[in-house]
Amino acid sequence: MPRYNPSEIEPRWQRYWEENKTFRTPDTVGDKKLYALDMFPYPSGEGLHVGHPEGYTATDIVARYSRMKGISVLHPMGFDAFGLPAEEYAIKTNTPPEVSTEKNIQTFTRQLKQLGFSYDWDRKISTTDVGYVKWTQWIFLVLFDTWFDSEQQKGRPISELPIPDDVSAAGQDAIREYQDDHRLAYQSDALVNWCPALGTVLANEEVKDGLSDRGDHPVERRPLRQWMLRITAYADRLEKDLDPLDWSDGIKKLQCDWIGRSTGAEVDFFIGDQSESESWMSRRAESGFPRKQNSQCLRVYTTRPDTLFGATYMVIAPEHSAVETLTTENQKSAVDQYCRSAAAKSDRDRQDEKQSKTGVFTGSYAINPVSGEPIPIWIADYVLISYGTGAIMAVPGHDKRDYDFAKKYDIPIIPVVHPPAGSDVSAADVDSGAVCFADHGVAVNSGPYDGQPTADVKKAITAKLQQDGLGCAAVNYKLRDWLFSRQRFWGEPFPILHEIDENGNKTGKIRAVPVESLPVELPELSDYRPRSESSPDGQPKPPLERADDDWLFPVIDGVKYRRESNTMPQWAGSCWYYLRFIDPHNDEVFIDPDLEKQWMPVDLYIGGAEHAVLHLLYARFWHKVLFDRGHVSSNEPFQKLVNQGMILGENEFKGYRGSDEQWISAAEVTENEAHKPVLKSDGATELRAVTVEPDQVEKQGEFFVLSVDPSIRIDSRAYKMSKSRGNVINPDDIIANDGADALRLYEMFMGPLEQSKPWSMSGVSGVRGFLDRAWRMIVDDRAEELQLHESVGVHEVTEEQNRTLHKTIKAVTQDIEKLSFNTAIARMMEFVNFFTRQDKRPKSVMEQFVLLLSPLAPHLSEELWALLGHPQTLAYEPWPEFDEAAMVESSIEIPVQIMGKNRAKINVPPGLSKDDLLKAALANERIQELLEGKTIRKEIVVPDRLVNIVAN
């Protein structure tokens, strides 16, 4: 029986596409091109999640649509396969991670093929492929070979780095060291979370209450020698170049906030006796503001130089280099104790304690350069060593944090800004120190600047400081350089060699692995565990240190080296995969420059919002370096970016029961810190959350309540899918029941692409019903053989049928262009509803419809296309065109309102002039009745839309 049977149709067409290489990328790009890219997945052991196909279907629809529009399409897929889960699994089972990774990639590939995506599978890549790792390492060497010329705002070859005379005078080693200090990839002693027991560096997220997440071992903050990438050099360009991109404002803002550019001034405060400050200042007025601060002063960064007159104390971070010199004898023990306890805290712990600020007085004073008054210098961990200069001038009157601190330690507050006229804050409250006013306003107690608005004072004081050699305008970023090394096994080895002496000790000289020796492959190990004890020099010992000597100690030109044993983080591979897709098999270069020019940039990039910041920032950074060095022609990689929303589990009703099984209304329930439901009244009595069936619940006013007891309120919401909640939907099950076309269509029909939305099983059967109806509109499902429905044939197309067709073509075309797939599907449903009622369904119209449906439901469409008499795939059939003339209605219904309320409807021909439309409205009997005895004050006539008459 020729019922619609996706499990028979779909594998058949998938085989057809694969055997005929239907979606092979064209060798040469035509007039128009589309590079449609998905954020490639990490191939986890769990297999595909229903969230994956959402974005993938969206790009696939656009790719298929574009091919039919005659556009050259590149639509690839691959795998971001380095990562921790594979390594954990390897440790547990002692099998090489590449084995489980390969298995997972095969599962993912099978699942993706079952969804009928039109990827060019010949371009499949995995970041773990040796041929891919080679070029990841090569790009690292480009970073290693590049320095950033801040004048030209451009990365340049290290060989072009100007060497200062004093450095070149000091010899070759000094020059080499100077170069190493300026490379975009450099080694640095960064403060990191170091866990001695685990022998590894941990991410902030892996540390809780100063203990390691796994094993509860103590973690300390220590400077360790790590590889860093100088992304901060590109901060300005990463921010500015966002502007012309077709990204949502939300994502642009997230990136901007992450970069965190702020402008202000650096200011030097003289340290020492008040009497000497005058002469120091006059010397400064002559010498100007020095590039580096010296020990006579403390340099701060501030965004509010206008509040300088209100600076009543200073704060330096506990790690500041001046701590020792500033601490006086009788403060020494208190300072030592404070700094030691601060060092033991992770960043997270410091943040947790932000409610109550802590600090300690150094015993020293600085001189406020504008007032000449001595002000105390404190140490407090609310000042971060990693931002600005690690020191601040504190203005408690106009900074919330300084205000809290000053209140706690009883430090004077001087108000220097009054709220502007119309502010909620009163000047009197600011003067009395009752409130902290952090906004812009008007200067007071600021000498010559009194009465001027904040913005002007900022400029004027900065200029004055500059003139006096006490300060200069400055820019700062929250963005930090990128800590790029990991003590893990399953990642790309660094292509770097450390020179060693006869005793095997590092000399400090490093060199790149010669390009012709790339890739540096991972060595074979018998044990993937991180080392549990640290090496004698206190540095972590990554697993790669246990490699054979052959791997670990190469000799080049008679010089002995030790390989770098850290690996790159998972981000590395995803930083440039979009380039490799363009030329995936090239062994000579990472990408052919001609092909790069033809295909870049990516025209549509779709993926989850979880990568909105880091991945996109990192990839853009690498791309800009490659651009500066002439390896790519485009400045930005991703022209249009769309973040799909999250697919949540099915909606759940949740009720609460007390210890005696009594129902408790949700209105009386709150959550405690452990996210357990408790009674709101005491915040302690634990309750049990139970799922309530939908038929036991009804809506009353704003809330859902129990049908049997309306005084009991029930919570209603959808939760994130998770294994522990048991609400995970497996795409394989949906495909088995209703087919890939139904899954694709349902995920597109759920709602706007970028919105989070709950799953609904009956919604799936809804779209399956539509596919069934579309099938029956064309196929005779009661016949023995597969044949056309008796109503389908070579019929004259009626005017109404033609109008429906062209309206549908127009709507679907525009909706696909807007990525508004839910409404495109709704229009096709209307089409099917209409033509199912037609006894004569012209074959030509059915064909056009099948083409419209094909990007969304490709298997069903191919099957119907074949049945309509076309032996070849429809993938390259021309996309249907619409004709405005065919859409014109003979008569349209116009509402007539009186005082904005609908009172009648009139039928008029479209395009009627204002006057005629008004005449027709006034001619209406009912309108005449209602207007009787009233005076018409005003008539609003919108042609083809409505008439509104104002009368009383």
Add this chain to the structure above:
RNA sequence: GCGGCCGUGGCGGAAUUGGCAGACGCCUUGGACUUAAAAUCCAAUGUUCCUUGGAGCGUGCGGGUUCGAGUCCCGCCGGCCGCACCA
């Protein structure tokens, strides 16, 4: 705390951007077909009031602009997601 997004029927969501609120789908109810069921098809389906026909009220709440507001402005309330001492 700061920032972003969002509140429309029982549910997911539409609404040519200021012009008929609730397209399309789900759920529910009724009917046709059937010995029966499934499947399919047809119809009803925001809410209240009255007698058909209609009238009133309705887009989280309160105000405003307008002939006209889901859409614009001001002030609240609620939800979700980021960031979190960045001077």
